[in-house]
Amino acid sequence: MNNPLTTPFNLTERLAKQRSENLYRQRLLLQSPQQPQVKVAGKDYLAFSSNDYLGLANHPQVVAAFKEGANLWGVGGGASHLVLGHSNPHHQLELALAELTGRERVLLMSSGYMANLAVITTLVGKGDSIFHDRLNHASLLDAGLLSGARFSRYLHKDLINLTQRLTSAMGNPLIVTDGVFSMDGDLAPLTELAAVAKAHKAWLMVDDAHGIGVLGATGGGLVEQEGLGVDDVQILVGTLGKALGTAGAFVAASEEIIETLIQFARPYIYTTSSPPAIAHATLTSLKLLQEESWRRTHLQQRIQQFVAGAQSLGLNLLPSSTPIQPLIVGTSEDALKLTKALREQGILVSAIRPPTVPKGAARLRITLTAAHTSEEVEQLLDALAASSLATCPLEP
Numbered sequence: 001m002n003n004p005l006t007t008p009f010n011l012t013e014r015l016a017k018q019r020s021e022n023l024y025r026q027r028l029l030l031q032s033p034q035q036p037q038v039k040v041a042g043k044d045y046l047a048f049s050s051n052d053y054l055g056l057a058n059h060p061q062v063v064a065a066f067k068e069g070a071n072l073w074g075v076g077g078g079a080s081h082l083v084l085g086h087s088n089p090h091h092q093l094e095l096a097l098a099e100l101t102g103r104e105r106v107l108l109m110s111s112g113y114m115a116n117l118a119v120i121t122t123l124v125g126k127g128d129s130i131f132h133d134r135l136n137h138a139s140l141l142d143a144g145l146l147s148g149a150r151f152s153r154y155l156h157k158d159l160i161n162l163t164q165r166l167t168s169a170m171g172n173p174l175i176v177t178d179g180v181f182s183m184d185g186d187l188a189p190l191t192e193l194a195a196v197a198k199a200h201k202a203w204l205m206v207d208d209a210h211g212i213g214v215l216g217a218t219g220g221g222l223v224e225q226e227g228l229g230v231d232d233v234q235i236l237v238g239t240l241g242k243a244l245g246t247a248g249a250f251v252a253a254s255e256e257i258i259e260t261l262i263q264f265a266r267p268y269i270y271t272t273s274s275p276p277a278i279a280h281a282t283l284t285s286l287k288l289l290q291e292e293s294w295r296r297t298h299l300q301q302r303i304q305q306f307v308a309g310a311q312s313l314g315l316n317l318l319p320s321s322t323p324i325q326p327l328i329v330g331t332s333e334d335a336l337k338l339t340k341a342l343r344e345q346g347i348l349v350s351a352i353r354p355p356t357v358p359k360g361a362a363r364l365r366i367t368l369t370a371a372h373t374s375e376e377v378e379q380l381l382d383a384l385a386a387s388s389l390a391t392c393p394l395e396p
């Protein structure tokens, strides 16, 4: 029963509980563009917490293309894609992304969250089954619940556990996984997952939000790196707000899947198209992905430098070869203390707490980008070395 002293819907209690459990979230007010050197609440920091992996969010050519796009196409999309909101830059970007991913066709979406809702709720429903890696992104899990399909979460990257669950699949089975796991930075075993999917006549959907632009010979992501075709990975979702530095997302798949989404996907149909100038700017990001391929090399060097440095300090990093480098701290309280200690040294890293990550696995999610210099990575390592919370081994 509701306590008569609480406010309607128990908001006061819910907020108080969030505070008392060290789970209260606060937004930092960024007073500079997204880049390693940021200004927050009047102070300058060196930041390791964006997903701008290639340093394109504030790249002069991308900024210039955005301005040019606004001059050519105005600001608002003005209507949904199916009414009169589908303009030339959207179309050009779909073609360019189809080429990058080696897929027949691409559909642009306003965000990754919506892309996942669109694909999953359109492909599966009541009477079908969906199989999730336990650590999949929240948007994939939400989409699975909304779809009404029978919902099953297999142990992280565990093919045996997945195979067991698949034996009781109903209807059309869909296996869904992050490519690069967003909070752990490790890679899904895509080649093996594709084989399991085939053996059970399931489809495999990969959300490569953190792999697109970073992995693969041309930046096509983990699917490119593993050399998987449309017969292996039927649906590939990528986002544009991370390595590509702009905003939005896309679905890359067969002609038939894309046409089905255009006809039936409610999160595609019932929303205004994203500003065409964003698509225009993203075309420049794609051009830079090829012309400035040194950005990927430079990023890999920063990752290797950080991992080697962290290992010699004995830091409790999760094994990851990607720009996402999680430093496990344990309790939410300690994670907050460590971010505070780093902030006092001018370094900004985000603490990630439950429910985004499991209880007891609160962490600093350190992200490296091509815009960081080797001196800046050294600065981070020095700051971590100075903190006992970062260097103390966890209790068993």
Ligand SMILES: *Cc1c(COP(=O)(O)O)cnc(C)c1O
Binding pocket: 110, 111, 112, 113, 114, 116, 137, 139, 178, 182, 207, 208, 209, 210, 239, 240, 241, 248, 249
């Ligand atoms: C960021 C992210 C999304 C959401 O993409 P947005 O474009 O930011 O809505 C989806 N999936 C994964 C794995 C992500 O990391």
